[in-house]
Amino acid sequence: MPSDNSTAVSKDVLLQDISTILKQVMRDQREGRSRTPADMKALYSGNLALEFPEYLKFLNKYNYMLLKDGKVILSEKGIAAAADAAGTRIVDEVEEFFEGIIIDTPEEIQEVSEEKTPTPIRQDSRYIKQDLIGSGVIGSVYRGKHAITLRQVAIKEIKDLFSYYSFIQRSEVVIRLKDEITSAASLSHPCIISILDANLEATVPYFIMEYAPKGNLRQYIGVKSEEDIRRVFRLFLQICYALNYAHNQGIIHQNLKPENMLITELENVKISDFGMNRIVRGRPGSQAPQIFIGAQSIAYQPPEILSGREDVIKQSDIYSLGIILYEMITGSIPGRRSQLPSQVVKGVPEAIDKIFDRMTRDRVEERYEDFEQILEDFYNSFGDEFGSMGDIILSGKR
Structure with a gap:
């Protein structure tokens, strides 16, 4: 049962979120990648109806997902569900686990949509965040794309770095970040990654770079x-x-x-x-x-x-x-x-x-x-x- 009883979500939305998570882990396994629960939480931050740990509790309880050496993997049941996340069995389990927060009638959905406070947007709507590429002391980098042009980009979020600083000190870090991004963005060379955009006023400051698809x-x-x-x-x-x-x-x-x-x-x-x-x-x-x-x-x-x-x-x-x-x-x-x-x-x-x-x-x-x-x-x-x-x-x- 989710810890936040004030949340109300459609069953279809929950199933869609679970399907997205299962398919991502399946894709990772096929490509030889593995992620920790913290990686998964960062990847889906702000992109799911509930926080990722709530879905992880569900997937663990019903044996869809396991932890091996601290990394997330799918069980045989999870692999099967990744191909059919709308199957009768998983629907029943979702209804059981998330009982109390599921809304399905038009009247319930309308009531919640009128009363619910909008969720803060971590990034503006110009960019769509996709797979986590890597993390470091400066932040986390995601593969993404521009919402209109669909150009593939790399999105670098600075949130990991902020955990080292107090709230007051963060303004100093943002000043440093702005100075360095402005300087780096002035470079134009075929062997230097171009900085394309930035939003340092967002809840999680980020900047947009060229995407290099073949690693490092x-x-x-x-x-x-x-x-x-x-x-x-x-x-x-x-x-x-x-x-x-x-x-x-x-x-x-x-x-x-x-x-x-x-x-x-x-x-x-x-x-x-x-x-x-x-x-x-x-x-x-x-x-x-x-x-x-x-x-x-x-x-x-x-x-x-x-x-x-x-x-x-x-x-x-x-x-x-x-x-x-x-x-x-x-x-x-x-x-x-x-x-x-x-x-x-x-x-x-x-x-x-x-x-x-x-x-x-x-x-x-x-x-x-x-x-x-x-x-x-x-x-x-x-x-x-x-x-x-x-x-x-x-x-x-x-």
Whole structure:
């Protein structure tokens, strides 16, 4: 029985919501994805007649859904129901479990519609939120689409971050967020994710980005063939060109990692989240505290940032990309005594070793000054062999 006895819902609406949940979990299982109950709650926040936990209680009680290693999966009964969520059995169980809140006669529906206070809208009606793509300290990202044009987009909500702050401090975070989104939105480059729209006044602030359908750079970690080497170099050069452009616009990323290097349909790379880690850093006079940005990012952070250096410099991005380059080639993060890339993976040209080494020097003054130097060094080292490797792929024909 739902905990909120003041809610009144049509049986058809409940069945539709349950069908949506079952089909989503079924789709996840087929595609090899899994979600925690918290992920599911975030995915359906504001999109169901009841809160997701109420449906989860029902689905657990009647053995449609199970938890395995903390992740939601369907039972055999749930799989069958996903194909027929209007079957007699599930209808009877819905009536039994939700007894007391179901309304079905026209008179009841009219009475409730006149008395019920409208539910606050978390997002404006321009965008339709769909699958959860991923979550991090900054927020959660969903696949979505524009309600009128139906253009596929990525929707990034900032609600997860707000749990670290008091209500008063949130205004400071929104100011930081606005500054960084405005800055990132000014960038226009084929290898940088475009920010298309934003609503920072919503109950859950969010912004709209290009959607990259093929995941992120993490899936290309590790070289196993000559084709892999060429792909690593192509993506590396695209990233260099994009960061060189951004730096020339006075914008430094400061939190490079494979997860914010997204892959397009044609397997070009697009960098996302410029400046997002500055939202979680304190600034002089700020009431909002600095927030630890997570161990996953630390592996790519240069020594000067880890030691607390405040000024923003190009060489920090250069160091981070050097670590990513090594990981793309070898499949692992380099340590103090790690072998050079060509020593780890057979067939990798030795010329890349000196580029990696200079990018990742501890002393800032010993690194490349900018990405133009890296590009010049790369092409001088490899000549015509990889002369067009940084080109953008514009069609499916290779």
